[in-house]
Amino acid sequence: MLYEKANLDKKITLSVAPMMDWTDRHCRYFHRLLTRRALLYTEMVTTGALLHGDVPRHLRFNAEEHPLALQLGGSEPAELAQAARLGRDWAYDEINLNCGCPSERVQRGAFGACLMAEPKLVADGVRAMCDAVSLPITVKHRIGIDKGESYGFVRDFVGTVSEAGCQTFIVHARNAWLQGLSPKENREVPPLRYEFVHQLKNDFPQLQIMINGGISTAAQVHQQLAHVDGVMVGREAYHNPWWLASWDADFLGEAAPQEPLTRERVESQMVDYMEREAALHGTPWSSIARHMLGLRHGLAGSRRWRQVWSDHKLKALPPREVMTLAQGTSQGA
Numbered sequence: 323m324l325y326e327k328a329n330l331d332k333k334i335t336l337s338v339a340p341m342m343d344w345t346d347r348h349c350r351y352f353h354r355l356l357t358r359r360a361l362l363y364t365e366m367v368t369t370g371a372l373l374h375g376d377v378p379r380h381l382r383f384n385a386e387e388h389p390l391a392l393q394l395g396g397s398e399p400a401e402l403a404q405a406a407r408l409g410r411d412w413a414y415d416e417i418n419l420n421c422g423c424p425s426e427r428v429q430r431g432a433f434g435a436c437l438m439a440e441p442k443l444v445a446d447g448v449r450a451m452c453d454a455v456s457l458p459i460t461v462k463h464r465i466g467i468d469k470g471e472s473y474g475f476v477r478d479f480v481g482t483v484s485e486a487g488c489q490t491f492i493v494h495a496r497n498a499w500l501q502g503l504s505p506k507e508n509r510e511v512p513p514l515r516y517e518f519v520h521q522l523k524n525d526f527p528q529l530q531i532m533i534n535g536g537i538s539t540a541a542q543v544h545q546q547l548a549h550v551d552g553v554m555v556g557r558e559a560y561h562n563p564w565w566l567a568s569w570d571a572d573f574l575g576e577a578a579p580q581e582p583l584t585r586e587r588v589e590s591q592m593v594d595y596m597e598r599e600a601a602l603h604g605t606p607w608s609s610i611a612r613h614m615l616g617l618r619h620g621l622a623g624s625r626r627w628r629q630v631w632s633d634h635k636l637k638a639l640p641p642r643e644v645m646t647l648a649q650g651t652s653q654g655a
Contacts, residue, residue, distance in 0.1 A: 335552030336543070336573050337361035337492075338559045338566070339534060340393040340418070340462070345560075348605075349613040350387045351595055353559070355588050356566035359574040362390050366420050368433075369396030369405045381412040391416035393462070395423070397433040397443060399450035406451040406459070417451055419444070421463035424498035424508045435498035438467050441479045445486035452487035460490040462534070462554075465518045466497040473518050480522055480529070490530040492554050493519045509535075509557075520549040540565075540572060547573070562619045585617055589645055596641040607641040608634075626651040 338345065338353055340363035350362045367380045372394075383390060392409040394417060396402050406417045421444060423434035437444050444461065451459045461483055465476045480491055496512040503511055514536050523531040532552035537543060543553050553573075559566060567583050570576035592614055599605035611631045618624035630636065630648035639647075 333551070334547060334573055334575070335361055335530070335532060336569050337363065337391075337532070337552065337554045339363060339554050339556035340365055340391075340420070341556060341560065342366060344613070346613075347383045347387065348595075348599070348610040349560070350390065351384050352588075352592060352610075352613050353563065353566055354384075354386050355591050356563060356583070357569045357574075359570045359576055360566065361416070362387055363418065364390070364392050366393045366395045366423065367405075369394060369398065369401040372405045372408055373401060377408060381408065381414075383412075389415045391418050391460070393418040393420055395420045395433050397437060397440075397447060399443075399446045402447045403450040403454035406455045406457070410455040410457055414457065416458045416460055417455065418460045418462055418492070419447060419451070421461055422494050422498060423505070424464075424500055424503070425505045435464055435467055436500060438463055438475075438479055438498070441482040444479075445483050448483055448488045449486040458490060459488055460492060461488050462492040462494070464494050464496060464498040465515055468497065468499055468501070470497070473521060476518060477522065477525060480526060484526065484529055489528075490532065491522070492532040492534055492552075493522065495519050495533060495535040516546070516549075523550050538562075540568070543573060560613075561616045563614070563616050564619060585621075586649065589614070589617060589649070593641045593645050606637065607644070608637055611641070611644075623651060 337360055342365050345363060345365050353360070353362055371380055381392070392414040394402060394405050396405065402419070409417050420434055421437045425434065448459055448461065463479065466472070476493070495514050495516050495518060496508070498508055499512055516533065519531060519533045530551045532554055533546050533550045534554035534556065537546065537553055537555055538558035546553050564585065571578045592610065596607040596610050599610060600607065615628045615631060618627050627648045630644060630651055636644050636647070
């Protein structure tokens with residue numbers, strides 16, 4: 323593997339990106355069945371939602387999800403500090419500040435990617451969180467905003483924020499265009515500049531630099547780990563989750579399990595979880611099943627399998643009966 327010679331003493335990190343409407347606690351439970359070692363992130367939770375809303379609804383998670391990071395959206399240092407304390411009290415392993423989301427709603431709240439234009443404010447928020455809790459405080463950000471193409475912009479941002487106590491930066495290797503592009507387009511249109519992230523690691527060797535954006539194969543992960551400390555995977559992890567089952571052995575130093583994991587076993591474990599969630603919280607199984615629809619990605623019969631688990635007419639059935647129907651259609655393909 324390319325990174326073994328370059329980084330013999332380095333702790334490698336792989337993670338699944340925080341994704342709004344996707345990486346809720348049900349999705350994270352599913353992902354944890356596939357990888358024991360990868361770091362998982364919550365959806366972004368705003369400081370306002372935590373300080374003025376239903377804290378258990380936003381912060382409740384399953385103990386199996388560790389290691390788990392709470393991603394915060396906000397800009398006021400005092401509010402970030404209080405939200406970080408809540409994250410600590412709820413036993414999260416890391417607090418992450420979102421400085422990368424370009425959506426108009428987030429911009430109206432004066433946080434997300436627009437914070438990259440105010441590195442001193444970000445540093446104040448990081449310092450306040452570091453003073454409030456002993457957990458790692460990390461920042462996820464872009465390489466720039468709008469159409470500026472200066473490496474110096476992101477270099478100075480990282481330099482300023484690191485002086486406040488942040489030691490880990492997760493860098494989406496695209497600019498965030500604050501006007502003219504939707505959040506989806508912002509994940510695809512601005513060009514990827516991996517070399518900016520690699521240069522950050524060269525300029526700040528003492529920091530942990532993770533890379534994010536457009537990474538969808540094992541070969542790409544290996545290539546990036548020759549330059550940086552870790553890789554964060556977003557949409558590919560969600561749409562092709564079975565890839566996660568190989569991460570621990572391929573990248574994270576864990577021996578392959580004696581009993582190989584199978585999709586059928588994971589599906590059955592998810593049904594166990596659906597039954598538990600229904601009994602404890604009244605959660606309909608369809609709210610959970612939507613996250614595992616990519617489990618058979620690329621296999622014969624996967625389309626019919628997804629259709630069964632997505633069939634609204636079957637919602638009244640127990641999930642184990644739905645699993646029997648789904649597996650029957652996939653095996654008959």
